[in-house]
Amino acid sequence: MAKELFNKYIWLTDTVYKADRIAFSEINRKWVRSNYYDGNKIALRTFHNHRTAIAEIFGILISCDGRTNEYYIENAQEIGKNTLIHWLLNSISISNMIRNSATIQDRIILENIPSAQKFLGDIVDAMRENRILQVFYLPFDKDAALEIELQPYFVKLFNRRWYIFGQSADSEVVKVYALDRIEKLVITDRLFSLPEDFSPDNHLYNSIGIMRVEAVKPIDIVIKAFGNHPKYLRSLPLHHSQTELETAVDYSLFKYRLAPTYDFYQDIFSRREQVEITSPPEVRDEFKRILTQISKSYGN
Numbered sequence: 404m405a406k407e408l409f410n411k412y413i414w415l416t417d418t419v420y421k422a423d424r425i426a427f428s429e430i431n432r433k434w435v436r437s438n439y440y441d442g443n444k445i446a447l448r449t450f451h452n453h454r455t456a457i458a459e460i461f462g463i464l465i466s467c468d469g470r471t472n473e474y475y476i477e478n479a480q481e482i483g484k485n486t487l488i489h490w491l492l493n494s495i496s497i498s499n500m501i502r503n504s505a506t507i508q509d510r511i512i513l514e515n516i517p518s519a520q521k522f523l524g525d526i527v528d529a530m531r532e533n534r535i536l537q538v539f540y541l542p543f544d545k546d547a548a549l550e551i552e553l554q555p556y557f558v559k560l561f562n563r564r565w566y567i568f569g570q571s572a573d574s575e576v577v578k579v580y581a582l583d584r585i586e587k588l589v590i591t592d593r594l595f596s597l598p599e600d601f602s603p604d605n606h607l608y609n610s611i612g613i614m615r616v617e618a619v620k621p622i623d624i625v626i627k628a629f630g631n632h633p634k635y636l637r638s639l640p641l642h643h644s645q646t647e648l649e650t651a652v653d654y655s656l657f658k659y660r661l662a663p664t665y666d667f668y669q670d671i672f673s674r675r676e677q678v679e680i681t682s683p684p685e686v687r688d689e690f691k692r693i694l695t696q697i698s699k700s701y702g703n
Contacts, residue, residue, distance in 0.1 A: 407439075412457050414439055415450075416476075419465055424473040516563050522588045523558070526567055529590045530555045533597060536569075539587040540580055548586050554595040557603040558582075559613055566613045568606070577606060579613050611642055612666030619662045625682045629654050632677040641670065656681070668693060 418433055419425055431444045445453075454465045464477035529536050536555055541548040552572040559566050565582040607613070609621035625648065628636055633655035636645065642659050649656040661667065663686050671678060671690065680687045 408456075411439060412453060412460065415453050416457055416461065416463055416465070419474055420463075420476050420479065424468065424471070424475045426471075426473050430474070514563055516560070516565065517583060522582050522585050523565055525588055525590055526555055526558060526582070530557070533594050535591045535593045535595050537589040537591055538580070538585055541584050541586050543584070551580075552591075553580070554597075556597060556601065557606075559603075559607075561613050568603070568613075576617075577615075579615075609660070609662045610664060610666065611661060611670055612664070614664040614666045616662065616664050619664050621660055621662045622683060622686070624659045624661060624663065624680065624686055626657050626659070626671075627654050627679045627681050628657060628674075629677055629679075632674065633657075663689070 414434075414437060415430070418430060422429070427447065427450065430450070434440055434445055457463050457465060462478075465474055466477040467474050526536070528534075536553045538551045538553050539548040540551055553567070553569045554571070555567055556569045556577060557567075559568065566579050567582060568577055568579050570577050607615060609615075626641075630653065633647075633650070636655075636657055637647070641657070642661050644658075644660040646658050647655055648658050668690060671680065672693075680690050
């Protein structure tokens with residue numbers, strides 16, 4: 404019963420959020436067509452109770468515009484900025500949609516993320532209580548696992564892998580570890596204090612992906628995108644600093660302020676001949692050097 408009620412909260416929040424503004428009658432019309440419809444329309448009193456519960460659980464405020472009698476998300480901008488809430492709502496909404504569409508489940512293909520299955524729950528618990536983790540970590544370049552006392556700062560999902568960021572007992576630098584390389588994890592009774600001035604967003608502000616290298620400083624980078632690829636970059640920016648400098652018939656120029664780490668070059672590689680680094684010269688030359696090394700592997 405509790406699970407069904409929670410799913411209704413998700414459905415209602417998702418419905419109002421996607422509609423921008425919606426009348427109560429339209430909410431009921433969508434409800435009747437949904438997979439959760441139980442033969443009864445949503446009573447107005449029940450709807451208001453749901454609104455209260457959604458505010459308490461998610462911090463999402465469903466308000467009514469007295470002029471039009473339409474409902475809307477009062478703090479929608481905050482939801483858009485809160486990647487966790489946005490991801491949670493989307494994930495649960497999609498999960499519920501698929502679960503209730505059994506007849507076409509084999510026609511909906513999702514990416515498998517193995518690293519979330521074993522340790523993510525324990526890590527989140529440790530983060531919530533600021534508890535130190537004892538981690539046995541096996542890097543790809545080692546034959547034996549390393550024992551690390553880790554203060555878990557935050558986690559991030561990137562390229563089908565979950566990563567944990569934190570500070571170990573023997574270092575003052577925030578490092579990153581892939582969850583799929585963890586062999587064993589123990590939540591200890593020892594506590595740590597997250598620095599008051601630490602922000603995950605600020606930590607990766609100049610990065611693409613999960614890498615932050617102190618020696619690699621952020622610089623202005625200009626990329627030329629050809630054909631239809633500018634449309635892809637406009638719909639899904641390469642980095643939050645993206646600005647469009649020039650728009651032509653067959654290309655566009657995009658400017659970024661970021662640190663050109665391994666993840667940056669890897670992303671550019673994935674776009675193949677559809678993009679070209681035009682400046683600065685040192686970034687263009689580094690990309691050319693990598694291309695030359697690859698070329699040698701395949702012969703001249």
